[in-house]
Amino acid sequence: MTDLDRLPVTPDDIRQAAQRIAPFVHRTPVLSSRRLNEMLGAEVVFKCENLQRIGAFKARGAHNAVFQLDDAAAARGVVTHSSGNHAAALSLAARNRGVPAFIVMPTNAPTAKIESVVRLGGDVTFCEPTIAAREAAAARIEAERGATLVHPYDDVRVIAGQGTAALELLADHPDLGAILAPVGGGGLMSGTAVAARAASQTIRILAVEPAQADDAWRSWSTGVLTAGDPPDTIADGLRTTLGGNGFVILRALLDDFATVSEAAIVEAMRLVWEVLKVVIEPSSAVPVAALLERRFDLGGRKAGVILTGGNVDLAMLPWQAKAS
């Protein structure tokens, strides 16, 4: 049995995060559908973080990080490099604290993402679209402004914040026998794992990753943290590499780990839109795809899935791209 209090993020960190962020985030609804249960061959409930502020669970971790800073540090602002939901989340959290958010974005970031950050008051710095350029630009802002870097997923404050989604889900459904989330950088999955194991010694903690972005699965299976092949998946939120803190936590707490095909992700995404009637982005569909393909033996357990976000381009839906 793992001593949870020796992990980089503890159950207490998550409980404190929940109190800290409560004024700023939605307690999102949990949905279910008898028809979807029939199709998945299991009783499944869905924690709708696509209905969270900024349309993704990332609002949780960002608020937990920003609201833990002391006043002097906060006043100097926060900085991150991200072209995704974390950039919007950090902008919102900083605005709620009344401090600047410096967001480094690659010049090829989608216009909608840039607009979203600007709308939320983020101060955007563009850089070349390479990891090295992004990190260099963020480091410069850290040095020049004294701003605090808030890493999108390997920051322990961020991981604790992301864990609050599972905390709420388990409070609403204490009878869950399994909990599933997707893995990108590992922030959500790590927080979910700690919250779930604190709630139950027997709950099955199940991770899912796109087969075409399976670095975390490789790292978890082999015990060696590896970057893997360059990710090439429709699940744009999961194109990141597992962080060190996530690696430690997932190695300690995961019961099983599956990878799923791109076709299964698209099918699961469409199914959730059609049956559950909520808009989810491809990353959210990744654990649903694993259930659809019976990749885990749930043995009659009731399962909870965290739907991570709903930020998609409605003009370019994957099942239509396929049809044309």
Next chain:
Amino acid sequence: MTDLDRLPVTPDDIRQAAQRIAPFVHRTPVLSSRRLNEMLGAEVVFKCENLQRIGAFKARGAHNAVFQLDDAAAARGVVTHSSGNHAAALSLAARNRGVPAFIVMPTNAPTAKIESVVRLGGDVTFCEPTIAAREAAAARIEAERGATLVHPYDDVRVIAGQGTAALELLADHPDLGAILAPVGGGGLMSGTAVAARAASQTIRILAVEPAQADDAWRSWSTGVLTAGDPPDTIADGLRTTLGGNGFVILRALLDDFATVSEAAIVEAMRLVWEVLKVVIEPSSAVPVAALLERRFDLGGRKAGVILTGGNVDLAMLPWQAKAS
């Protein structure tokens, strides 16, 4: 001041309906978005009947009708003619009561709608795609089987059931200063109006209809129930004609009535998908379109909108049909 107890459906009917149907329908969540508020220029909350069982508020009225029958009548089954959400709703309600549902559908009904009824155990009879043929087929089943006709919208039991959505919304948000719903046959709008006026003498009760299916608006404005021009709107749930009971209730209780263009409906639908992250059908977008176009002077009032349903063909989205 209208004496609500002299209307075809009373506040008491709605309260009793709420108790009767509670075991069979979802208490749907109410969502809101600060960004959407900014775009609509008002504080607006959305009652998500698209997340209701069978994906539409119709589950409420159908259960209220079916569970009011005495055992002998119920055993002979229920019958309706519908190619839409009411057919699925009645099939589900009958299955929950353990009695047959006879559904008359036109031969040109969409395959998805037919499959949905069959999946829910409905007994489908096909007929020619005319109103006369539908009514004749339903009347024959009534006569031969002794089945009870449950009209999709002009049945007082159905109207009372539909009113329970507003009852829940007003319980969750007692500070609403306005409530909006779309009008097709008038079942939802009538139930909503009675529930809202019972809750508040001052709440603004606002109806919205597609300009290209404006028979209810014409009937309400002139005081003469009229069929109007043949409806030609993307809002397929609203292609029906206002019923007599609805006419009486809307004349007595509505504060205002707007009609909206097809373009505004599509824009509002897309906006709800994009910002609120829920899948709605075009009918649901009709009152949102009126808010988007500032068709009502809300005077700072907080508004509640009933999102009626989420049954759409994901392969044929209107903003993409336009683009191609």
